[in-house]
Amino acid sequence: MTPAVTIAICTRDRAPILAETLAHLRATVGEAPDAVEVLMVDNGSSDATPEVAARFADWPAFRSVTEPRPGLSHARNRALAASAAEWLLYLDDDAFVWPGWLDALRGAIAREGVVLIGGPIEPRFEAPPPAWFDPASVRRTFGPEGPLSDAAAREGFSGGNLGVRRSALEAVEGFDGRLGMIAGTLGLGEETELAGRLVDRFGNATWHAPAMGVDHLEPSWKQTPRYVARRAFVNGRQAWRYVGGGRGRKAGFSALKAVKQAGTGLLRLPLAVVRPGALHGVLKGLSTGAGAAVGVVRAARSSGTANGDA
Template sequence: MDATPVGISVIVATYNRAALLNECLDHLRRQHFEPGDELIVVDNGSTDDTFAVIRRHQCLSAVPLRHLEEATPGKSRALSRAIAVASGDLLAFTDDDVTVETDWLDAIRTAMADRDVALVGGPVEPRWECGAPAWLPSHQDGYGRLAAPLALLDYGPRAADLGVRTVLGANLAVRREVVARVGGFAPHLGKLRGTLLSGEDHDFCRRVQAAGFRAAYCPEARVRHWVPANRVRPRYVLGWFFWSGITNAALDEHDAPLTRSISGLPLYLIRRFTIGLIAAPAAALTSRTALALNYAADVAFTAGYAAKCWGLVKLQRAVPAQAARAAGGAA
């Protein structure tokens, strides 16, 4: 890696979340900034008071706060818009419904002082609107699979290389030169209006690691994610797993099959689907809600995977080279 980074560009994409964005920027304003740091907020077509919130914080910010607009819907496209103009050697990403801890930026800067580290991410804790659902494991037990729709993450109290794990886009920092090498966030993945599409952060982390770069978990870089009441309802959870199946099918399109399949569906998914159809109702009838949701998630995930494989859902094709150029570097 090149010399120790000089500046950090903190990037937030937003869409119609003026009140939450205001909280997000309030917490970012409390960071310990250094010369060369900047904030970039990309408005992805908001029609609420987002413009006024950004203007207010431009007057309050201790570092330049750049307001960009991206008319094409999609979180990945909004992030690419910011990456293309960011001046920092490090790019730190968080979301408009996230509040960062006071020492978040310092923790990122410290972790990235190790020149061998290309990417870091940290814990994402919940800010509940109505309290934790009964079906979610307690934090002490670690966030299980059912926390994925809530965008929560905690790999424990110790710093470590990620290995096969990935981190969330709500709390992720990467060297600009690495983005230029591997490309930015895939435009066919990530939040898109009318869907629960995701996976742009998972795909990005995977490409960084596949390129031979080191990715690390930094427990000191903590953020808190707003979890509204509607997201803890089973209907939302199962909808998220359906779209997760679509996301994973899109990711698998570019990889050689590692398992046997029937009509494009891996056999292990067919087994999980069959078991889930039987076991989910049985668990629900005995009031084992968490177990029932886990089985039902297998059914929803496989249904989404099949929908993508069989052409029932169309996504834009990935163009990694263009994403890399958007980041300001050569692919």
């Protein structure tokens, strides 16, 4: 029987946490959940990932495939090609689903006309974060149950807990392979860029399911000034990609974002003197602004199309 949902877990060189995630998912959804399959996509791992897949070969709901082209977006598109299900639910390889996650998922995909679904993501810290780090920065919430606002629909949901209707994903030709993580190199925004194309094609056809939540691992190395600054810079640098229109509009958007984010960072600087947690906002704002300033040049040199590259 063709499954209604494929839970796709894309991974590369993360065997230990992958094993934990699969074990948790198996214990939560069961051995053979009705009309559901679990598909692991190995994106060119050189560690024990194949051995982890072999360990779960006795799980009736589980199978695995490989995608040799490095890049999370390529791996996600491989899941699309390998699945016959009408819905693909992309789950990070370090995300633990909540007890009611599968029921909430089934309720969301039953909504007529919906093509994009998602749920909240709560941080699961490896160790208590430092005083300057804002835990809310890694918490993803999307409001009450129901459609996102029209503006939020263009942002979409976080890719670590994201469902897309197959027919819609095929209609927009999947994820942009130039965006997202590529072989360990930090990349962001592939979900936002996809959400924008889905809205252009289908309108606001989103659904937020608050009970479809996950706890996402937040390792200590991500709570360092270096990583926070780098991530914010990359996010700002490629923000122009998510804006429709020509080069001028894209460059103008990046310029406005640069000024706004840098200004926000500077305004928070005095507060950081008395409240260490404000340092996170300072670092994030200044770094995002710097990245967006670089994005102005890249946008001006782009092809002028929605997905044009620098």
